[in-house]
Amino acid sequence: xxxxxxxxxxxxxxxxxxxxxTPVWYMRQAGRYQxxxxxIREKYTFFEMNEIPEVCxxxxxxxxxxxxxxxxxxxxxxxxxxxPIGVDVDIKSGIGPVIANPIRHVExxxxxxxxxxxxxxxxxxxxxxxLEQQLSVPLIxxxxxxxxxxxxxxxxxxxxxxxxxKAFMYAQPEAWNVLMDKLATLTVTYLKAQIAAGxxxxxxxxxxxxxxxxxxxxxxVAPIMHRIxxxxxxxxxxxxxxxxxxxxxxxxxxxxxxxxVLGLDWRVTIHTAREELGIQKSLQGNLDPSxxxxxxxxxxxxxxxxxxQGAKVPGHIFNLGHGTYPDxxxxxxxxxxxxxxxxxxQN
Ligand code: CP3
Numbered sequence: 485x486x487x488x489x490x491x492x493x494x495x496x497x498x499x500x501x502x503x504x505x506t507p508v509w510y511m512r513q514a515g516r517y518q519x520x521x522x523x524i525r526e527k528y529t530f531f532e533m534n535e536i537p538e539v540c541x542x543x544x545x546x547x548x549x550x551x552x553x554x555x556x557x558x559x560x561x562x563x564x565x566x567x568p569i570g571v572d573v574d575i576k577s578g579i580g581p582v583i584a585n586p587i588r589h590v591e592x593x594x595x596x597x598x599x600x601x602x603x604x605x606x607x608x609x610x611x612x613x614x615l616e617q618q619l620s621v622p623l624i625x626x627x628x629x630x631x632x633x634x635x636x637x638x639x640x641x642x643x644x645x646x647x648x649x650k651a652f653m654y655a656q657p658e659a660w661n662v663l664m665d666k667l668a669t670l671t672v673t674y675l676k677a678q679i680a681a682g683x684x685x686x687x688x689x690x691x692x693x694x695x696x697x698x699x700x701x702x703x704x705v706a707p708i709m710h711r712i713x714x715x716x717x718x719x720x721x722x723x724x725x726x727x728x729x730x731x732x733x734x735x736x737x738x739x740x741x742x743x744x745v746l747g748l749d750w751r752v753t754i755h756t757a758r759e760e761l762g763i764q765k766s767l768q769g770n771l772d773p774s775x776x777x778x779x780x781x782x783x784x785x786x787x788x789x790x791x792x793q794g795a796k797v798p799g800h801i802f803n804l805g806h807g808t809y810p811d812x813x814x815x816x817x818x819x820x821x822x823x824x825x826x827x828x829x830q831n
Contacts, residue, residue: 488620494555495622498685498723498745500766500799506791506828507554508821509624511727512807513547514559516577518814520546530575531567534560540611541618548621550814551821555622555685556615558678560608562628562689563636565674568604569597571637579642586640587652590659599670601677609681616682625683627674629690629712629726630667631705637663646695653704664708672715679720687725687747688712691806694730701734706741713742725768729806735761750775750805754793766799773804776812776820783816784823791828802828 494507516522521543524533533539543559563573563581572584587593601609615623635649636642643649653660675686693705709726716724726738727747735757738746748757748769757763771790775783787802794800802824808817 491554491621494801495684495723497799497801498725498766500797502798504829505825506794506800506802508802508824509553509555509557510547510551510804510808510817511557513551513553513557513817514543515808516810517808517812517817518546518550520550525577530561530577531564534564535607537607537610537614540607541614544611544615544623545618548619551817552825553621553821555624556619557624557626557687558608558612558615558683560611560626562626562633564608565599565601565605565627565670566633566637569599569670570595573636581636582641583636584640587634587637587663590656590662593659593663593666596666598666599673601674605674605677609677612678612681612683622684623682624685624687624725625675625678626687626689627671627678629688629693629728630664630671630708631693631696632690632728633667634660634663635692635695643692646692650695653700657704660704664705668708668712671712675716676719679722683722685723685725686716687727688743690726690728690731693728694732694734696734698733698737701737706737709738709741717742723766727768732756735763739763739765745799745801747803748805754790754800758793758797764797766801767794768801768803770803770805771820773806773809773812776804776808776816780816780819783820787820787823788827791824791831795828795831 493503496503497507540559544556548556567573573581576582635646638649638652723744725745725747726743729749732752745766745768748767750770750772754767757767771786775786
């Protein structure tokens, strides 16, 4: 099939430039809600899918072709670069990352090697290069943020309250800083390698950092995020995105970072972010993914409201407030994508 002209609406929205229509993509747009994904997943473990470039590229392209979204996101996991540096991680279906050797002491941190992308994750760079040739929409590269990576590394798996993570942070602040520093270096190195291979934007997932209050975020996490986004800004002009769940109380802190786009979950409206919190950066979000199981009329009304709020200032990328769920229908996301393109073109 002939390659279509490159659709750069997503990149223009990241830079707060004029767009032909509001660009849209969905977090976890490659996933178990797709029958095609489930079929491939039956044959491979998660990391096998990740490590075979042809499979990784196919799964990355699938939602672009199936849904008509304006950006692709590399099929990988935030844990992908941790495996080669000495974290014994497995992805369990329906659970998430599970780690056999959780961090408890500072000595556990010194066991971790530095990431050398060409040697440690060659398959990721190969997949990015392959996709760069195949796609006619921008490819988003990504990494986990230090707090969120640390939460899995310390808890040993998913957590509800991040008790062990926060206890480590409060009780061993020096070890915490060593860990944050190491993970920040890994994040920057990994993202720079994805950009060099052809990623057109990068998103940093700090999914669980909303567990911290604002003063603790400022003290234990913000310095490392300033370093990460500062180093990326110095090295490259590809747009950067920062996302977290339940992190509305941190948005004013995030506004000070050298990041281009802030990702919102569904708890804070675009109106609140713009008018009450004074956020001037591009915004990405923020339909509640659970609403996708409600009646179409409700989905459409909510999408309209989000688009109307997003259109007041240049720089809006439509997305879900968090990732897709396995019980969402492909047809719902197809219809929503078409609606967003059509409605935002008219208005
Ligand atoms: O399509 C995409 O969004 C790209 C691929 C992607 C995955 N994970 C694939 C995946 C991305 C961007 C991620 C990021 C990720 N992974 C985050 C940050 C985003 C977020 O959701 O907050 C986090 C916290 C993780 C850790 C993780 N990995 C979780 C919570 C889970 C889900 C557990 C489950 O089974 O519901 C995973 C596994 C995972 N990562 C799946 C996929 C498609 C499901 C794996 C499967 O097929 O079993």
